[in-house]
Each structure stands twice: as structure tokens, then as C-alpha cells.
Amino acid sequence: MNRQAQAAVMFLLGAALLHAGGTGLYLRYVKAGLQPLLLASGVVLVAGALATVWYERRRAKTATQEHGHPEPRTSWLLLLPLLALILIAPPALGSYSALRAGTALQKPYALGPLPAGDPAPLSVVDYASRAAFDHGRSLHGRPVRVTGFLALDHAGAPYLVRMALNCCAADAQPVKIALTGTLPPVLRPDAWLEVTGTYSPRLTRDPVNNGPVPYLKVTSARPVPVPHDPYDETWNN
Template sequence: MNRQSQAAVLFLLGAALLHAGTTDLYLRYVKAGLRPMLLASGAVLIVAALATALYERRRGRRAGAQPSAAHAHPEPRVAWLLLLPLLALIMVAPPALGSYSALRSGTALQKPYAYGRLPAADPAPLSVVDYASRAAYDHGRSLHGRPVRVTGFLALDGSGAPYLVRMALNCCAADAQPVKIALTGALPPVLRPDAWLEVTGTYTPRLARDPVNNGPVPYLLVTSAKPVPVPPDPYDETWNN
């Protein structure tokens, strides 16, 4: 792989990063807050590629004007393997982590420093993390008498017990961990793992323990549930706030 080829690979990689950063594709890899850094990285790679190509073009002109006895050694062919991650980024968009990963990892629920006011809407829209932390650590004080609406994907344990889950991440998909809510009440007759549901319900003091790490898994008493499309950002970033 000569310098011109290296510049082409850099340019394609930068373009792929810009494409991912200007669409929702990047949300499959990193959290939303890293979007500016991703765009900046793509721009830097493109500038570096153009600078390399321009430098090599000028050097080639100078070399053509002067005789040279130096013998050019070809670059190792293994360098072309650098194209593999580029092709994977361009051609394959990995699915968001789902029920398989959720059931094999313990809940990442952590006690927050404080609880904000519930949204004024009725039912109150809450994230899986927000409802779970209020139910498990605040004993539902802010939830009493308020219907809530929570969205997540379904996971069914070995006994068929349903959980509403959202994978929470700190930086990127590689460190994603599940936060789980156990469901009881008016559930759909057919439950399909990894299906996304918008669940409306009320707080119940019932609390279970995650069999993987003994972490708290609060229950939600479901009054209605309906299937929804996978959201543009399938991850939850609020677990460590």
C-alpha cells in the first residue's frame, strides 16, 4: 500500500465517520454527546488525506524531474487489511444490544444524587433508569398516584418472566449494561423478546433481585402496553447521572 492508497483509505474512513455523525448511525456505537468529537475526527482524517495526497503528488513531480538510483521497496501487502474495519463501518450497521446481553449481565442501576420533578404530562414519560431508580431507591415517593409511561425492549428470563429493559451506556456500546424493570399486570398475550414496548402503569412496592449480581429490579404494574418502533437512540445515557 503506497502513500496514495493510504491517503485514499484515510479519506474514506473520514467520510464514513462524517456520514455516521450526520445520521443516527453513530448512535449504534457511541452516546449522543460524543457526536461533535466524531465529526471533528472525520474532518481531521479528510484533511490529513488531502494533505498526504498533495504532498505525494508534489514529491512525484520532483522525483520525475531528477534521476534517482534508489530502489523502491514495496509496502507489505498485510497493510491492505486496514480496509476491513472500514468496510465493516460502511457496509454493516450493528444492531443495538438486546435481550441476550441483558439477561447475561446484572442490572447497572445506581442510586442517583437527587431526583428531579416528574414531568407534568399524564402519564408522566420516564426513562427505564428514572423509573427504576425512583422505585428502588426512593421507595416510589415521587411516583405514588401518578401513572407513568416507559419505553424499552422486552426480555424474558428462563421462567418466562418479562422485563422491560434499556441498555445504559457511559461512553460507547462496548460498555453498555442493562437496567431492568420487572413487569406485572395487564401484559400483552404474546410476549416476544427484543420487541419494543411503550408501557403505561403505576408504581408498586414489589422488588426483585437480579440473579446475576443481586442488584435491585423494581416492578411496574402495567395498565396498558403497545408495540413501538425501535427508537433512533436505543441506549439510555442517564444511568450515571
Template sequence: MNRQSQTAVLFLLGATLLHAGTTGLYLRYVKAGLRPLLLAAGAALIATALATAWYERRRHRKTAAGRSPAGHGTEVDHAHPSHPEPRVSWLLLLPLLALILVAPPALGSYSALRSGTALQKPYGYGRMPAADPAPLSVVDYASRAAYGHGRSLHGRTVRVTGFLALDRSGTPYLVRMALNCCAADAQPVKIALTGELPPVLRPDAWLEVTGTYTPRLTRDPVNNGPVPYLKVASARPVPVPHDPYDETWNN
């Protein structure tokens, strides 16, 4: 891989990062708050590639202008010997091609059931939405139910959206994967469902569940973390959201 090829790869990588950041593809890999950094990194890579290309073109022009006519000045520059780059450097194209050609789905029930709930006691709770039913994230409802003992949920109907996961016993959970930084550290937050459940439960299907708080609580078999219940009044299938990960995590 010569310098021109390196410049091309650098430019393509920067363009791919900009593409991912402007189309929403980046949400499959990192949390939404990292978008400005992703765009800045893409712009920096493109600027570096253009600067390198300009420098190389200028260097070649100076070299050509300094050569003597009729074959003079052809001696080798021993002060700056050239070394061929290792062929293994072409492997740098693999993650680039994967990012362009393969858009992996968001983590689902397979990962959720093999990881313990990441629910943690919050420092405080925001004001409940005035709408009825109140739209809450999986993390928000689970925190209020498990650690707030449902005090802010009494007498309220809530609406929560997540994907379904069924354990070996058939117990249904409404799950949302929460990110600290990127998909590599995603952890599930789970709500166990009871009440008026759909007759057919399909893992990884996205549901908008409307229901009420119940004090029933269970423990995650993976890490013994708290998993609160939600008494379902109705549930309807919904498309996969633009951002499949829970945006309220660590906010």
C-alpha cells in the same frame, strides 16, 4: 500499500466517520454526546488525507524538476531508501468495510439477561414531568422506585419505553441498555413487569408501557442488583427508537 493508497484509506475512513455522525449510524456504536468528537475526528482525517496528497504531489513535482536530461541524475538516493510497506497493512480496510457494509442491531435481550442490572443510586432526582401519564426513562423510573422508595411516583401514572426480555422462568422485564461511552460497555437496566400484560410476549419487541408504581422489588440473579416492578395498565408495541440506548445514563 503505497503512500497514495494510505491516503485513500485515510480519506475513506474520515468520510465514513462523517457519514455515521450525520446519519445517526453512530448511535449503534457510541452515545449521542460523542457526536461532536466523532465529526471532528472525521474532518481531521479528511484534512490529513488531503494534506498528505498535496505534499506527495508537490514532492513528485520537485523530484521530476530536479532530474537531469538524457538519463543523468538517476542514481539511487541512499540517504532516503524506500522500503515496501507490509501487505498486512491492507487489513486496515476490514474495519472500514465493516462500518460501511454492516450495521449491527442494538444490543437486546440476549445481552441483557447475561449481564446484571447497572442501576445505581443517583445523587438526586429531577422534577417529575407534569404530563399525565408522566414519560420516564427506564433508568429514571427504576431509580425512583428502587432507591427513592417510590415517593415521587405515588399517585402518578407513568409511561416507560423499552424492549422485552424474558428469563428462563418467563418473567418479563422492560429493559434499556445504558452506555458509559460505547456499545462495548453497555449494561442493562431492568424493570420487572406485572399487571395487565400483553397475551403474547416476544423478546426484543419494543413496548410503550403505561402503569403505576408498586413497592414490589426483586433481585437480579446475575449480580443481586435491585430490580423494581411496574404494575402495567396497558402496553402497546412501538418501533425501535432512533437512539435505542438510554440517554439519561450518567447525565
């Protein structure tokens, strides 16, 4: 692959990073905090590609004409991953991955006060941490609102799940809440629900890694669209 072709690939890679970082597509791959680095990388690659083209054109004006060997056409197959990144948005990890990995719930260093509101909006990780490690004391008997996707185990037991990120989707692990109480008549795996309920003292163990899986007593549930950021980044705080 000659310099012009390399510049073209570098430009497309930079454009793909800018596209992913500017549209939210990057959230399918990495955590939200890495957006500035992705955008900066895209700018550098695009600038480098343009500089390469400018340099090659300037050099061509002063260099003697030379005949080089043709480059192998298979080199252009390197464009396929770039086109896939631009044109195809991979789905976020769902119930299939969640049921085959143990819960990543970890004991937090500290638990802050509940957010304002009634019901209090909590992430899956926040509710699970309070229920499993604080035995519901920090919940103060208040109703809570939690959003996640549904997973059904082999016995049909429902879980509300959010995949937690440390860095990127490759290290995503599930945090699970077992559901009891008033549930929708039809439960569809991978459907996103906004669940309102109260603390339940019940606790079960994840069959994959024996990690704690607390219960939430559901009083109401409604389907919601997939959130802009389908992953939870708060599990290691």
C-alpha cells in the same frame, strides 16, 4: 503501503466517521454526546488525506524517478473494517446481553420533579430509580409511560430493559424493570414496547448481581419501533 495508499485509507476512515456521525449510525457505538468529536475527527482525517495527496503530487514533480519495492497486497485488508463500518449497521445490544449481566441501577444523587404530562414520560432508569430508592414517593400515584425492549428470563418472567451507556457500547449495562399487570398475550424477546402503568411496591433482586429490580404494574402496552437512540445515558446522573 505507500503514501497514496495511506492517504486513501485515511480518507475512507474519515468518510466513515462522517457517515456514522451524520446518519445516527454512531449511536450503535458511542453515546450521543460524542457526535461533535466524531464529526471533527472525520473532518481532520479527510483534510489530512487530501493534504497528503497534494504534498505527494508536488513532491513527485521535483523528485527524481525512483523504483521502489512493491507493497504487500495484504495491506489492503485494512479496508475491510472500514467497509464494514460503512455498509453494515450492527444491531443494538438486546435481551441476550441483558439477561447475562446484572442491573446497573445506581442510587441517584437527587430526584427531580416528575415530567409534565399524564401519563408522565420516564426513562427506564428514571422509573427504576424512583421505585427502588425512593419507594415510589416521588411518583405521587401518577401513571407513567416507559419505553424499552422485552427480556424474558428462564422462567418466562418479563422485564422491560434499556441498556445504559457510560461512554460506548462496550461498557453498556442493563437496567431492568419487572412487569406485572395487563401484559400482551404474546411476549417476544427484543420487541420494543411503550408501557403505561403505575408504581408497584414489589421489588425483586437480579440473580446475576443481586441488584434491585423494581416492578411496574402495567395497564396498557403497545409495540413501538426501535428508537433512534436505543441506549439510555441517564443512569450515572
